[in-house]
Amino acid sequence: MGLEQFINEAISPWLKEDGPDSDIVMSSRIRLARNFEKSPFPLIANQEHLDGILYFLEKEFNHRSYANYEQLEFVRMADLKPTEKQVLVEKHLISPHLADKSTYGAALISKNEQVSIMINEEDHIRMQLYFPGFQLEKALEEAFQIDDWLEEKIDYAFDEERGYLTSCPTNVGTGLRASVMMHLPALAMTRKLNRMIPAINQLGLVVRGIYGEGSEALGNIFQISNQVTLGRSEQDIIEDLTSVVEKLIEQERHARTLLRQQSELELEDRIFRSYGILEHSRIIESKETAKCLSDVRLGIDLGYIHHISKSILNELMVLTQPAFLQQYARRMLTPHERDVFRASLIRERFTLEQREEL
Amino acid sequence: MECQECKQNPATLHFAQVTNGEKREIHVCHQCAKEKGYVTHDDESYSLHNLLSGLFNFDPEKLHHSTHNKPAGNQMECKKCGMTYQEFAQIGKFGCASCYQTFSGHLNPIFRRVHSGNTTHDGKVPKRVGKDISARRKVKELKWKLQQLIAEEAFEDAAKIRDQIKEMERTLNQREEGED
Numbered sequence: 160m161g162l163e164q165f166i167n168e169a170i171s172p173w174l175k176e177d178g179p180d181s182d183i184v185m186s187s188r189i190r191l192a193r194n195f196e197k198s199p200f201p202l203i204a205n206q207e208h209l210d211g212i213l214y215f216l217e218k219e220f221n222h223r224s225y226a227n228y229e230q231l232e233f234v235r236m237a238d239l240k241p242t243e244k245q246v247l248v249e250k251h252l253i254s255p256h257l258a259d260k261s262t263y264g265a266a267l268i269s270k271n272e273q274v275s276i277m278i279n280e281e282d283h284i285r286m287q288l289y290f291p292g293f294q295l296e297k298a299l300e301e302a303f304q305i306d307d308w309l310e311e312k313i314d315y316a317f318d319e320e321r322g323y324l325t326s327c328p329t330n331v332g333t334g335l336r337a338s339v340m341m342h343l344p345a346l347a348m349t350r351k352l353n354r355m356i357p358a359i360n361q362l363g364l365v366v367r368g369i370y371g372e373g374s375e376a377l378g379n380i381f382q383i384s385n386q387v388t389l390g391r392s393e394q395d396i397i398e399d400l401t402s403v404v405e406k407l408i409e410q411e412r413h414a415r416t417l418l419r420q421q422s423e424l425e426l427e428d429r430i431f432r433s434y435g436i437l438e439h440s441r442i443i444e445s446k447e448t449a450k451c452l453s454d455v456r457l458g459i460d461l462g463y464i465h466h467i468s469k470s471i472l473n474e475l476m477v478l479t480q481p482a483f484l485q486q487y488a489r490r491m492l493t494p495h496e497r498d499v500f501r502a503s504l505i506r507e508r509f510t511l512e513q514r515e516e517l
Numbered sequence: 518m519e520c521q522e523c524k525q526n527p528a529t530l531h532f533a534q535v536t537n538g539e540k541r542e543i544h545v546c547h548q549c550a551k552e553k554g555y556v557t558h559d560d561e562s563y564s565l566h567n568l569l570s571g572l573f574n575f576d577p578e579k580l581h582h583s584t585h586n587k588p589a590g591n592q593m594e595c596k597k598c599g600m601t602y603q604e605f606a607q608i609g610k611f612g613c614a615s616c617y618q619t620f621s622g623h624l625n626p627i628f629r630r631v632h633s634g635n636t637t638h639d640g641k642v643p644k645r646v647g648k649d650i651s652a653r654r655k656v657k658e659l660k661w662k663l664q665q666l667i668a669e670e671a672f673e674d675a676a677k678i679r680d681q682i683k684e685m686e687r688t689l690n691q692r693e694e695g696e697d
Contacts, residue, residue, distance in 0.1 A: 194614065199612055200612060200613055202610050202612065203598060281610070310643050310644055310645060314645070314646060316614035317650075318614075318617060318638075320637055320638065321617055321624075321637070321638055322638025322640060322641075323638075324614045325611075327609065327610050327611075328611070328624075331617075331632075331638075332635075332638045332640065333640040333641065387635065388632065389631075389632035389635045389636070390634075390638070391640070392639050392640040392641075395639075
């Protein structure tokens, strides 16, 4: 398979579209946790219960469509190979928990990959809906519609006082986790973000790196999400998150302007060095890849680099992850082989850009 | 240093135990520590669960002190899924929807900590189940009104309300039976 076709299949269709403020906000996500009223939660449920839920949801929703979300496909974890599961994880369509721990797990994924409904993860149902760019309100509105559509067939565990009942006390109430993925290179470079995080935390919101381990944020990509799910309405939660994200966008743009004014040559040097590494290296680790991709994307946004498409950051952050590399290579790779393969995939991807240019 | 319990493995856990003001040093291997109950978790990674279960463990005792006549929280068991309060406190997860009822007396302090002081849901209500909730609310209201009317000896009006309650309860019950 050629790289072009591989990318076409590997990158979720919705991710190829540009959304509002997409120079900084890469995507918006709404996740709702729901459970069946009468069945024990997956953590302690027996095979019979979990099979019953799988059978019911497959019967009711496999191959169904709702609005733009067409052809939900029912995928059982037990039917997938480890790399296939890992690819779904790297595309953020399923969680690592569902891939590794949920023997009776499954997912209903729409054709455009905007909707993914995880089944028998920590809760019976965890639906997630993605939108490109900064579109939290729209995402919530549509997630509510999908929720109502599912509820036509499912008796949800709901309590007047506590709201939607979930396995973990951290999700009870709305069951809502709203998040945005942001590219914040200037705030990270100038170390301003670290100073802003405590204030953001005080609003019940959390900032964390989305790629990489622990607090490290590979590629200067951060996820901002709500922590509180009880006692606040979904709209209020989204409003708080929205106002923080707006502030971050403003601050990031301001920091970019300052960087340019105060150290233009250094900034330009950094961007083009990274560009050179991506275009010419023969062995490259994921950490360096992420750093260089972030620089190049910043270079595109600031107008230093003209002939490369913006989507290269989103695309290559996904494609250069281990499972994708192995899928493209069609075999298992050792870590060193991965670094070699990663470098060659990136070089090829840059060549595609030049061909489009001609 | 060898483990003081099994005297075979090297001791990996070192700590001091103070009992009745008397300090005793303990050096054991991981295996013995688990068997003797010095550590409760196999998973040593610092996770949200550990953090949460820390909160939970704190709560029953506090509650126990404030309400002397209540049984200790960790003896409660969910009738539906069999989860005990102790298990819940350890893993930090509910076993089923009924656990929320079973452990309800102990949940407010936990929710307050996790959700910035909140304990009650404010937000979306499911359409179908929610219909019953508002119907049940209405029945409660009517029953209260009925008591008032009877007290006022307005028996004609009371009879009307009584019939209305009966009708609403009948539909509610039918819906519940239909679900089984």
